[in-house]
Amino acid sequence: MTWRTRFLCGTLLTLAACGGSAAGGLSGFGAADTTITCASGLVWTQGTRESTLMNPGYACRSCHLGNNFNGQNPGNAREPQKAYFFMGTAYSTQKEADLCAADAVPSGAVVEILDTNDVVQLTLDINQAGNFYSNSTTAKVPVPFKARVRANGKVNAMAAAQTDGDCNTCHTAGGLNGAPGRITWPQ
Numbered sequence: 001m002t003w004r005t006r007f008l009c010g011t012l013l014t015l016a017a018c019g020g021s022a023a024g025g026l027s028g029f030g031a032a033d034t035t036i037t038c039a040s041g042l043v044w045t046q047g048t049r050e051s052t053l054m055n056p057g058y059a060c061r062s063c064h065l066g067n068n069f070n071g072q073n074p075g076n077a078r079e080p081q082k083a084y085f086f087m088g089t090a091y092s093t094q095k096e097a098d099l100c101a102a103d104a105v106p107s108g109a110v111v112e113i114l115d116t117n118d119v120v121q122l123t124l125d126i127n128q129a130g131n132f133y134s135n136s137t138t139a140k141v142p143v144p145f146k147a148r149v150r151a152n153g154k155v156n157a158m159a160a161a162q163t164d165g166d167c168n169t170c171h172t173a174g175g176l177n178g179a180p181g182r183i184t185w186p187q
């Protein structure tokens, strides 16, 4: 591999052919995750403009509380009255990019919040962007809670109980805190 190729690989992080060059290449770089996609081909471009379809994939509640999770809120926006306890985005696949709208949300798809005895406590509609949210800034249900997505007559459940309802803080494209990536509905 020439020096020039290595430089380009370090710069253009999306080049799939560049894997494994870290040892001899630019210091300070790791292998890019080249599997990140956006199945709908549509990304939100309107910043914090008031909309229920806003910022799919971002950590909703963090920004509404005025926090800057992963650099997503550089302008210090806040909307604390709408910092609902349960907020997030569901997708057709796990590796969807930040701000990407969900692709073809099945009609009637919902997120169900359950108690630890698996009794459904709250049902949240998933809108056309994939976004869902509750209507209270407090949980109003027992915490820790469990969660699952219901669509196409099936459920896709999270095994573990959680205490944080800001789902996209773990369900990033790459997945944080052990999450497999985005929340997905059952196919």
Ligand code: HEC
Binding pocket: 048, 049, 050, 051, 052, 054, 055, 056, 057, 058, 059, 060, 061, 063, 064, 072, 073, 077, 078, 079, 082, 087, 088, 089, 131, 132, 133
């Ligand atoms: C970077 C900050 C930021 C992020 C991220 C963000 N929001 Fe917002 N959101 C705002 C602000 C600011 C407002 C108030 C906008 C206004 O009043 O002009 C708002 C308003 C809203 C509203 C009220 C819209 C209406 O029509 O009444 C909803 C619902 C909402 N956001 C949902 C979400 C969801 C769901 C997510 C995550 C998928 C999210 N937001 C992510 C900043 C953010």
Ligand code: HEC
Binding pocket: 086, 087, 088, 094, 111, 147, 148, 149, 156, 157, 158, 159, 160, 161, 162, 164, 165, 166, 167, 168, 169, 170, 171, 176, 177, 178, 179, 180, 182, 183, 184, 185
């Ligand atoms: C603190 C991190 C964290 C938070 C917050 C979180 N999850 Fe998860 N989620 C995980 C982990 C880890 C897994 C994989 C292990 C498991 O299923 O318990 C997972 C798995 C899932 C799955 C099944 C896997 C899949 O492919 O979709 C669903 C559905 C899910 N979560 C929904 C949610 C919803 C809805 C919320 C918010 C109400 C949420 N999660 C909040 C960490 C989190």
